[in-house]
Amino acid sequence: MWVTKLLRSFVYALEGLKYTVITQRNMRIHFLIALAVLFFALYLPISKLEVLVVFITIILVLFAELINTAVEAVVDMVTEEYHPLAKIAKDVAAGAVLLTAGLAVIVGISVFYPYLDKLFIRLTAGTSYPANIGLAVIIVFDFFLTLLLKGWCHRVEKHTWEPSMTSSISLCISTLLILVTGNLHITFLVLLLLMMLVGMRLRYQPRRLSVVIGGILGIFVATIGLQLL
Structure with missing residues (x-):
C-alpha cells in the first residue's frame, strides 16, 4: 500500500534527524539556537514576513548540517584512510554549513536588532560607569x-x-x-x-x-x- 510506504518514508526521515541530533554536536547547538530564536520570534512583535524569513533560514542551516552529516557518513563508508579527495568532500560540506550559519547570523541581526537595541537601552539605562x-x-x-x-x-x-x-x-x-x-x-x-x-x-x-x-x-x-x- 502506498500509505504504508509513505509512513515508512516519514519514519526513515525521523530516524535520520534523530541520528544527526544524537551524534552531531553542531546539530544539537543549531537546534538549541533555533529554539531560542523561535521563542524570541513569538515574544517580539515582528511581522509575519520576518517570521517566515527566520523560519526559512533556520531550515536552511539544519538542512546544510544534515547534508554535511550524510557526506561524512558516505566518505567514512568508502574509505577509513586519509585521502585528499575525502578531505575536500568533508571540507566543502562543512563550508556549506558555515555559509548558511553566516546567513542566519545576518538575518537574525537584521530582524531582531531594532528590538534588541530598545531592550539593551532599557536594561542599561542609569547603569553607565566611568571610564577611569x-x-x-x-x-x-x-x-x-x-x-x-x-x-x-x-x-x-x-x-x-x-x-x-x-x-x-x-x-x-x-x-x-x-x-x-x-x-x-x-x-x-x-x-x-x-x-x-x-x-x-x-x-x-x-x-x-x-x-x-x-x-x-x-x-x-x-x-x-x-x-x-
Whole structure:
C-alpha cells in the first residue's frame, strides 16, 4: 500500500534527524539556537514576513548540517584512510554549513536588532560607569586573583580546576567594555571577538574546564568591580 510506504518514508526521515541530533554536536547547538530564536520570534512583535524569513533560514542551516552529516557518513563508508579527495568532500560540506550559519547570523541581526537595541537601552539605562583608572585596577586585580587561584589549585593538586589566565582576562576586559560603553554595536563586536578567542581556546586547550572557570571568574570580577567603583 502506498500509505504504508509513505509512513515508512516519514519514519526513515525521523530516524535520520534523530541520528544527526544524537551524534552531531553542531546539530544539537543549531537546534538549541533555533529554539531560542523561535521563542524570541513569538515574544517580539515582528511581522509575519520576518517570521517566515527566520523560519526559512533556520531550515536552511539544519538542512546544510544534515547534508554535511550524510557526506561524512558516505566518505567514512568508502574509505577509513586519509585521502585528499575525502578531505575536500568533508571540507566543502562543512563550508556549506558555515555559509548558511553566516546567513542566519545576518538575518537574525537584521530582524531582531531594532528590538534588541530598545531592550539593551532599557536594561542599561542609569547603569553607565566611568571610564577611569579604576578599570585598570579591576583588570590587575583579576590577574592577581586568577594567578592566586591557579597557584592554590596546583598546590592542592586540583589541576583541572585551574582557571585559564587568558580566558579570565579576556572575559574581564570584554565585560568591562560592554558595561562601560552601553552600546549594542560595540557589544556585538566584542562578543564576536570573544567567541573567536574562546572557540580557539576550547579547540586547542586540553583542559576545557579551565577555560570555562577562567571566563566565569573574569565576568564575576568585572561585574563586582564596577559595582564598587
